[in-house]
Amino acid sequence: MKDSKLRRQIAFEAARLMYSRQETEYFQAKIKASRRTVRGWVKPADLPSNAEVRDQIQVLTRLHETDADARHGRLGRMRLRALWWLRQLDAHHAKLIGSVLTGSVRDGSDIDIHVFGNHPDTIADEVDSLGFACQVVRKQVVKDGQPRVFTHIRIDDEFPIELTVYPLKWIGHRFKSSITGKAIERASASQLEKLLVFAHDYDAASLSTSLQQIQGRPDRFQVFQALMVPLENVVQSPRWHPEGDALYHSLQVFGLAKDESPYDEEFLLAALLHDIGKAIDPDDHSVAALEALDGYISPRTAWLIAHHMEAHKIHDHTIGARRRRRLASHPWFEDLLLLGDCDRGGRVAGVSVDTLQQALDYIESIEEMFGGDPVQPSWSPHDDEPIR
Known part of the structure; x- marks a missing residue:
């Protein structure tokens, strides 16, 4: 493969990764793109420039955002x-x-x-x-x-x-x-x-x-609490949820998620909030949850909530092969499977769980508990910022 063709292919793949927000840094996008494009090692000097990747991102923008x-x-x-x-x-x-x-x-x-x-x-x-x-x-x-x-x-x-x-x-x-x-x-x-x-x-x-007209927004944890409290009155089918109401179930799922990933705020929020839509629109609770949480959760948390029901279909082998392949290609697929495990495990009657306030306080304190000491730069400043 000619070097010029290889550079174009890597530049396009890196641009695709950045356009889809799977990567935000040029260097990391180019390294991942080179691994997907070439079997073997590519010298950094042979990678496309940031300008070449930026040009491809602009091509994708014009292609997909025509209005x-x-x-x-x-x-x-x-x-x-x-x-x-x-x-x-x-x-x-x-x-x-x-x-x-x-x-x-x-x-x-x-x-x-x-x-x-x-x-x-x-x-x-x-x-x-x-x-x-x-x-x-x-x-x-x-x-x-x-x-x-x-x-x-x-x-x-x-x-x-x-x-x-x-x-x-x-x-x-x-x-x-x-x-x-x-x-x-x-x-x-x-x-x-x-x-x-x-x-x-x-x-x-x-x-x-x-x-x-631009005003500050409510604290997101106040929003989470307001959306969680009504779940206590959501009665679920004993066939699927012998544990009881949706709030008790959600707190069980949170506890299991905390045991698996005690430092992962985005994953813990997905575990705690995945069923809030049941108090809004039981017929399509995932979509209802995402609409209520819009602007208050990260894309990763939103993706996990959006697809948490498909995790059960994967477990039960009832999902279509094409759909499973598409989900499996996503970078957060393993997190989705783990969320599904926690969701199924959180259906036991009589187990002890944290209160809602304890769960929210824990998530809010994660950065303080696990953040560590600040890292001080030891270099002269220059711009190395990702494209936005």
């Missing part, structure tokens, strides 16, 4: 939301970067913002005080053989928000793009206001009104 008006409308809403966050985070010298600024958004794009502060947890506390759930994540990325650590704050909002936190001493640094090698574009709140007026037909009055 230009819808894309422009979503871009305007994302920029408005970004402006609101820039204003909230003004004390941290917030700057918008990435696809929302450049206009190359696609389904699932994040709003990427650079903020500066020596204590990321303090910034996270400020986000929490606004009524938004967030998570501090320290991610190590290998670039040119050198490990580099990025500190992110991921915020659950109408659109995913990712803050990248840098020390205050880097405020004046001009970050370089891993795609072009040039300084990345970035915008302050005032610059983004001008863009909204120019590109999205806002004026000062309409922009002010729209920003005032």
Whole structure:
């Protein structure tokens, strides 16, 4: 196979992985794509560039997202939301970067913002005080053989928000793009206001009104509790659920999941919340659950809840071969099988379970219990951010 053809194939597969959100980092996407494309080892120098992968992602976006008006409308809403966050985070010298600024958004794009502060947890506390759930994540990325650590704050909002936190001493640094090698574009709140007026037909009055309508959301654990409590009154068929009501069943499933993966918040939430739709629409409880939880759970938790009934069909060998192959190819398939095991195991009458509040408190405290000490970067900053 010619090198040019191989590079194109790897670039396309890496783009597909990133477009589908299976990978978010260029380097990891290219490594996984090379393993799927070539039997054997590919030297890093022979991999496609980030720019080549980015170009293929844009091809996929044009292919699958053909409604230009819808894309422009979503871009305007994302920029408005970004402006609101820039204003909230003004004390941290917030700057918008990435696809929302450049206009190359696609389904699932994040709003990427650079903020500066020596204590990321303090910034996270400020986000929490606004009524938004967030998570501090320290991610190590290998670039040119050198490990580099990025500190992110991921915020659950109408659109995913990712803050990248840098020390205050880097405020004046001009970050370089891993795609072009040039300084990345970035915008302050005032610059983004001008863009909204120019590109999205806002004026000062309409922009002010729209920003005032953006409010903080309820704490997600309050939402979870409100959705779980009605399950106590959901009576289930003794044939399938001899243990009793749906709340007692859900707490049993949570307990079994905690024994299997005590540190995995997304999996534990799927175990606890998988049946909340039974108190909303018993005829299609999975869809009802996802609608109620929209914006409050991760894509992985949502996928597990969406397919938890199929896990039983896999166990009973009643699922179609084609459907099973499709599920088996998914990166969270093994998690789905484990959730199915916990779901079937959580049907025993009389066993002791945590209270609902104990279960929610445990999940909320996972990061503190298992997060470990912060990892401090020891490298000079430059932009190595994923496409959004």
